Amino acid sequence: MKKEVNTFAEYMADKDRVSDAEREQINFQVELIGKLIEAREEKGLSQRELAKLSGVKQPAIARLETMKSTPQIDTLFKVLAPLGYTLSITPISKN
Amino acid sequence: MKKEVNTFAEYMADKDRVSDAEREQINFQVELIGKLIEAREEKGLSQRELAKLSGVKQPAIARLETMKSTPQIDTLFKVLAPLGYTLSITPISKN
DNA sequence: TTATATGATAACATATCAGTTATCACAATT
DNA sequence: AATTGTGATAACTGATATGTTATCATATAA
Numbered sequence A, B: 001m002k003k004e005v006n007t008f009a010e011y012m013a014d015k016d017r018v019s020d021a022e023r024e025q026i027n028f029q030v031e032l033i034g035k036l037i038e039a040r041e042e043k044g045l046s047q048r049e050l051a052k053l054s055g056v057k058q059p060a061i062a063r064l065e066t067m068k069s070t071p072q073i074d075t076l077f078k079v080l081a082p083l084g085y086t087l088s089i090t091p092i093s094k095n
Numbered sequence C: 001t002t003a004t005a006t007g008a009t010a011a012c013a014t015a016t017c018a019g020t021t022a023t024c025a026c027a028a029t030t
Numbered sequence D: 001a002a003t004t005g006t007g008a009t010a011a012c013t014g015a016t017a018t019g020t021t022a023t024c025a026t027a028t029a030a
Helices: A008-013 A020-042 A047-054 A058-065 A073-083 B008-013 B020-042 B047-054 B058-065 B073-083
Strands: A085-091 B085-091
Touching: A020 A058, A020 A073, A020 A085, A020 B073, A020 B085, A047 A058, A047 A073, A058 A073, A073 A085, A073 B020, A073 B073, A085 B020, B020 B058, B020 B073, B020 B085, B047 B058, B047 B073, B058 B073, B073 B085
Parallel strands: none
Antiparallel strands: A085 B085
16 A cells, blocks of 8 residues: 655655665755855855856756756865865764 | 976875865865775675665776766765765864 | 685766756846 | 846756676685
């Protein structure tokens, strides 16, 4: 019998649909995009300006911010660097 | 006049050759690969076993560990998750 | 020696990302 | 109303990551 899913949270919580790795990745991606957009706007930068600073073109930044792409790490770094962020590898915390 | 560069460290320290973002990325990538290989071996996993666990194929893992590729973040997550690691977004620290 | 497991790599197909160029709807400004 | 700047998106190209399959040299075990 097919499960009913009404919310995104329910979908994400469903172990049969979403693996731990997927959950990790989506959490990260949402957090990343949030910080990215927040930091860019906090600095008063447009996507076009950030494109200039980062070397990543505006359409690519738009695709990134709307989660229309799964970026390569070098692209992430280029975009994050002028915003004052970087990536770290950390142990998975059991919360 | 052309600069002489004898070591990798010298090359990396050369502001004219390597941008801050590139430096960040290379540092991250080296650290990442280090932890990745260390964690995999600590768990006694072969690349083939990790491939099974992560869903990323053995040749892709080999290319990753030998830095022959610039992975996409979803690939990183898939490989890191069974090793107990994840990625975080952190402010760039001025050290 | 033979067999087995290893990481690395080759060759090719497929998928997808980023660049490029252009455009759109919308908002704010003049 | 016309202009300007915005984020989003379309279409296409070229680059590159991953999948697939196979193989290699090496190390280890039988």
